[in-house]
Amino acid sequence: MISIWISGIYPRSEPLIEATRTHDKTLQQLFKNEKIKLIKIQMKNKCDYISDPLIDWDDHIRPFTDNLKGVEKGALTRYYENNTFYRQPIITNKISTSGKIFKNNICFNLFPKRTKIKIDVLDPFTLYDLSLNEFYKSEEELIGDFGKIIRKELLQIKDNVDLIQFNAPSLAKVQEKEQLNMIKKVMNNVTKGLNVTTCLNLWGSDISNTINEFIEFPVDIIGIDFVTTKIDKYDPITINKMLACGLIDAKNTKMEEKKQIIQKLKAIRKLFGVNSVSLIPSWDFEFIPETFAKKKIELMKLIKEEQRG
Amino acid sequence: MKKFPIATQEIGSIRKPKWLVKLLQDKDISEKIKQTARDYMSLLNLKMFEDIGLDIVYDGEAKRVEMYEYSIRRIEGITLAGRIRSWDNKYYNKGRCIKKVKYKGPYHLDEFVFIKNNARKMIKLPITGAYTLADWSYNEFYKSKEDFTIDLSRKIIRPLIRDLVKAGADFIQIDEPAATTHPDEMDLVVDSFNESIKGINAKFGVHICYSGDYSDIYPHVLEMKNHQYELEFANRDSWSKGVQHAKRNGYNSFLKTFREYGEKKEIGLGVVDVHVDEIEPIEIIRDRILYAVKIVDDPNSIHVNPDCGLRTRSRETSFAKLKNMVNGAKLAKKALGLI
Numbered sequence: 001m002i003s004i005w006i007s008g009i010y011p012r013s014e015p016l017i018e019a020t021r022t023h024d025k026t027l028q029q030l031f032k033n034e035k036i037k038l039i040k041i042q043m044k045n046k047c048d049y050i051s052d053p054l055i056d057w058d059d060h061i062r063p064f065t066d067n068l069k070g071v072e073k074g075a076l077t078r079y080y081e082n083n084t085f086y087r088q089p090i091i092t093n094k095i096s097t098s099g100k101i102f103k104n105n106i107c108f109n110l111f112p113k114r115t116k117i118k119i120d121v122l123d124p125f126t127l128y129d130l131s132l133n134e135f136y137k138s139e140e141e142l143i144g145d146f147g148k149i150i151r152k153e154l155l156q157i158k159d160n161v162d163l164i165q166f167n168a169p170s171l172a173k174v175q176e177k178e179q180l181n182m183i184k185k186v187m188n189n190v191t192k193g194l195n196v197t198t199c200l201n202l203w204g205s206d207i208s209n210t211i212n213e214f215i216e217f218p219v220d221i222i223g224i225d226f227v228t229t230k231i232d233k234y235d236p237i238t239i240n241k242m243l244a245c246g247l248i249d250a251k252n253t254k255m256e257e258k259k260q261i262i263q264k265l266k267a268i269r270k271l272f273g274v275n276s277v278s279l280i281p282s283w284d285f286e287f288i289p290e291t292f293a294k295k296k297i298e299l300m301k302l303i304k305e306e307q308r309g
Numbered sequence: 310m311k312k313f314p315i316a317t318q319e320i321g322s323i324r325k326p327k328w329l330v331k332l333l334q335d336k337d338i339s340e341k342i343k344q345t346a347r348d349y350m351s352l353l354n355l356k357m358f359e360d361i362g363l364d365i366v367y368d369g370e371a372k373r374v375e376m377y378e379y380s381i382r383r384i385e386g387i388t389l390a391g392r393i394r395s396w397d398n399k400y401y402n403k404g405r406c407i408k409k410v411k412y413k414g415p416y417h418l419d420e421f422v423f424i425k426n427n428a429r430k431m432i433k434l435p436i437t438g439a440y441t442l443a444d445w446s447y448n449e450f451y452k453s454k455e456d457f458t459i460d461l462s463r464k465i466i467r468p469l470i471r472d473l474v475k476a477g478a479d480f481i482q483i484d485e486p487a488a489t490t491h492p493d494e495m496d497l498v499v500d501s502f503n504e505s506i507k508g509i510n511a512k513f514g515v516h517i518c519y520s521g522d523y524s525d526i527y528p529h530v531l532e533m534k535n536h537q538y539e540l541e542f543a544n545r546d547s548w549s550k551g552v553q554h555a556k557r558n559g560y561n562s563f564l565k566t567f568r569e570y571g572e573k574k575e576i577g578l579g580v581v582d583v584h585v586d587e588i589e590p591i592e593i594i595r596d597r598i599l600y601a602v603k604i605v606d607d608p609n610s611i612h613v614n615p616d617c618g619l620r621t622r623s624r625e626t627s628f629a630k631l632k633n634m635v636n637g638a639k640l641a642k643k644a645l646g647l648i
Contacts, residue, residue, distance in 0.1 A: 011393060020398040058397045075544050076396060076584050078519050081491045083445055085396040085519065253390050253405050254449040288447070289391025289403065 002265065002277050002307045003048035004300045007201060007223075008120050008167060008284025009060065010038055010053035011293050031056045035107050039115075041294065045301040048278070049118035049163045052106045059086035060122055060167070061130055063105040068149065070095040074132055080169055080204055082251075082287060089131040091142065097149045099156045108160055118163040120284075123200065124150055124190065125183045129170035140182055147186040158196050165199040166219070167284075172205035180213045188218045199223055199244055203283050208233040215239050227251075227282035231267055238273040248300060250281035253292045261303055279303060314608040314647055315598060316364040317638050318433055318577060320516060320539055321484070321618020322376065323354055323369030323627050347372045351420065352427055357628060362635040365431045365480070370618070372420045376484060377445050378402045380437045384465055385411035390447060399621065404446040406457060412465050415472035425477055433514070434473060435482040439466045439501040440494075444487035455497055462504035474511050482514040482539060486617070489520035495529035503534050512536050514577060518617045519544070523563040527570060539577030541616035543597065544584060550592050557600040564604040575609075576601065579616035580637065581630045586622060588629050594637025599644060608645055613638045 012020070012034070019030050038053040057063065065073055070093035077088040102119065111117055122130070124146035128139065136142040154164060166187075174180055191198050200214065201223030207214060208229055214222055215237075223244035245268055247261050265277060279300055285293035325333075332338055332346050354369035373379035381387045381404035388407055392400040421434055439461035443454060451457035470481060483505065488498045506513055515533065517526070518541035530538075546559025554561045560578075567576065580597045581589055594613075602608050613634060619627035642648045 014392070017392050017400055021400070076519065078490065083395055083401075083487060083490065252449070253447040287393060289393055291391060 002279050002304055004045075004279045004304050005047045005049040005118055005163075006042065006051065006285060006297060007165060007280055008054065009057060009286040010055055010284070011286050011288060011290040012055050013290045016055065032107075032110070035110055039110060039112070041297065043112075043115070045297045046304055047297075047300075048116060050111060050115045051118040051120060051165075052110075054106075054120065057105070059084075061086055061089060061127065063101050064127065064149075065089040067101050067104075068095050068097055069093070070135065071131075077130075084287070086130070091131050091133045091135045093135055095142075095145050095149060097152055099152045102153045102157050106157070108157070116162040117160060118165055119157070119161050120165050120167055121150060121154070123166040123168040123171050123183075124186050125174070126168050126170040143183065143186050144189075147190045151190045154190070154194060154196075158194050161196055163197045163199060163221075164191075164194070165201050165223070167201045167203060169203040169205070169283075171200075172202035172207055172225070175210060177213060180210065184213075184217055191218050197221065201244060201246075201280070203246070204228055206233065208235070212237065215241060221278070223280060225282045226264065226268070231264060231271065234271060236271050236273075241274075242276040242278065243268065243272060243274045244278045244280045246280050246282035248279065248281045248296050250283040250285050250296075251287045253288050255295060256299060258299065258303055258306065261299075262306065265303075265307070312609040313364065314611065315602075315638050315642050315645075316612045317362070317635050318365035318539075318612055318614045319358055319363055319367055319369065319631070320482070320577065320579075320614040320616075321370065321435060322373065322620040323371070323618070324620045324622065324624055325350065325371065326624060348423065351423060355424060355428055358631070359428070359430055361628065361632050363430065363631065365433045365612070366424075366428055367433055367435060368420070368424050370435065375401060376435075376437045376618070377442065378404075380416065380442060381446065383413055383416040384442075384461075385413050386450070387446060401445070406443075406446050406448050406450050408450055410457075410460055410464055412468045415469055415476075417469065418472055418476055421473055421478055422476055431480070432478070433480045433482050434478045435484055435516070436466070436469065436473075438483040438485040438488075438515070439505055440498045441485050441487040443501075444490055454494075458497055458501045459504055462501040466505040467507060467509070470506060470509055470511070474509055478511060480512040480514070482516055482537075483535070484516045486516065486518050488515070488517045489523070489525050492525040495526060499529050499533045503532070506534060514539050514575075516540070516577070516617075518579070524566055527566055531570060531572075535574065537575040537577055537612065539579070539612075539614055541579040543579050543582040543589070543616050546582075546597065548587075548589075548593060550590075550596050552596050552600040552603060557597065560597065560600055561604070564601055568605055573610075575612055576605065577612045577614045580613055581615040581619075581634050583615050583617045583619050583621060583630075586626050588626070588633055589637070591633050591637040591640055594634055595640035595644065598638060598641035602641070602645060608642075608647060 072090045074088035074090040127146040128143045198219040199221035200219040206229040221242040225246040227249045351368040351371040358366040386408045387404040390405045443458040514537035515535045516539040542559045
């Protein structure tokens with residue numbers, strides 16, 4: 001038995017793309033309708049956690065860039081190794097939040113009752129790494145303050161949420177043990193006493209050398225991008241957490257073979273001695289057109305059903 | 310090749326007016342009328358660039374739908390997948406490579422010949438490079454990205470350049486905005502560039518933009534057989550006047566590296582930010598140029614251009630920015646005693 005869910009920002013449909021290009025007056029209503037549709041698609045495809053598809057977010061960090069005190073909007077900057085760009089937050093003063101960023105930017109009112117809700121949030125180190133610091137004297141201090149901000153935000157919504165997924169593409173790149181320990185402490189301050197299942201999703205980098213450090217992070221689930229790093233790069237170790245396996249390539253339209261994914265899931269279970277695994281995309285789906293994203297979710301559902309059988 | 314200190318040049322596309330987009334999308338209008346409209350826009354852009362005073366011109370890519378899509382639509386083996394977002398509400402249509410790529414003919418030839426017959430100034434022809442075509446496409450066919458990229462260089466871009474040079478193109482800008490997306494692949498960027506121009510005699514520029522850090526391109530680009538780099542800088546620079554290092558934070562890192570490696574190539578210096586509507590004052594443009602000249606110590610190696618194509622700005626804003634760019638360059642030349 002496996003669980004499945006999707007992550008981050010979902011691609012916009014063609015009608016929505018057109019509406020955003022022409023500044024359609026009904027745009028807000030369209031966003032709402034599309035979100036309802038995409039929530040239904042996740043439910044129809046038996047996703048175990050349902051998330052806001054974030055199609056109205058300009059980038060992963062923009063609600064923070066726009067709403068945090070002490071932050072100004074900077075240059076358009078490349079988002080990792082993608083042909084996708086984000087507005088870089090410039091830290092010009094001590095940062096703080098009203099605590100309403102998630103509340104105001106996630107569509108809690110659109111989820112049907114009894115849905116298991118997942119929210120996506122960047123981890124404190126990734127928020128730090130994507131920003132330009134012009135105020136803080138030390139890295140540690142700024143990462144710590146980002147941690148406090150995330151915690152304040154999460155405390156406001158935790159009662160409505162079943163899974164908090166920290167998407168951590170910058171953290172996944174970190175190789176130094178000392179730095180990882182410092183970030184682990186910050187994460188501990190973020191997650192302690194939340195009483196919500198948490199996932200640290202390590203997008204986009206080879207973590208085969210640092211996996212021992214990451215499994216010690218204070219979260220319930222570790223997400224690994226097995227598209228970027230193939231399974232055979234990992235040494236066998238026992239992981240006493242659930243593993244979210246990023247085996248569905250979120251950056252290529254080429255469809256995966258169902259059989260191959262099932263074989264890989266089997267190999268991962270054996271390699272890491274885990275029973276509890278989930279199947280997720282390697283990143284968010286915003287890097288492929290909506291029609292292909294939909295096909296990939298349908299494939300995830302088929303794999304889930306076959307695993308159950 | 311003749312030295313051309315602080316020559317001003319365009320670099321990419323200019324937004325098409327709404328009436329033209331509407332006309333081109335109208336299924337009831339004949340292809341003949343659409344072609345006349347495209348010619349008209351090409352001519353209009355060209356004359357506006359010349360009147361503004363640019364030294365090196367093209368037509369703002371008036372006849373192309375977009376730098377990437379226009380090319381992949383004309384390559385056998387690549388099919389359109391759909392649009393995805395590059396930032397905010399800006400999108401591009403991505404292609405899927407589903408079989409071996411094949412050249413279908415010189416897809417920029419007609420537009421180049423039209424410009425050549427109408428331009429009064431020196432021409433620089435922009436084309437999209439093999440690495441960017443590969444990086445922005447989904448590879449569903451080739452075993453590796455290297456195979457895909459090099460096949461595009463040899464089978465598509467090289468024959469295209471050869472046909473364009475045969476028709477009289479002598480300065481070609483190869484656009485590689487994806488060049489620094491994957492720092493580990495810089496050798497592939499260089500190999501694909503060199504494969505694309507192999508055995509062809511012309512002046513070649515390479516346009517790279519929106520890199521996190523240009524230091525990634527060194528030392529690899531020392532092997533690249535280009536004559537000019539056209540680069541984005543203004544986007545990351547301050548809007549304060551002055552030629553001190555601290556004021557020109559968008560330029561100092563690359564220019565120092567360029568000097569340290571003893572580079573003899575030209576730099577197409579991005580002095581205009583194409584993502585904001587504010588028009589750069591001419592004094593700031595002047596200071597950006599003077600700073601670059603101070604660091605590389607040779608005005609002959611500096612050309613001046615916007616960071617990238619101006620298609621995301623209105624036409625009014627674009628031409629106002631270009632006008633200030635030309636006037637800022639004049640001020641710089643005056644300060645250097647070149648006029």
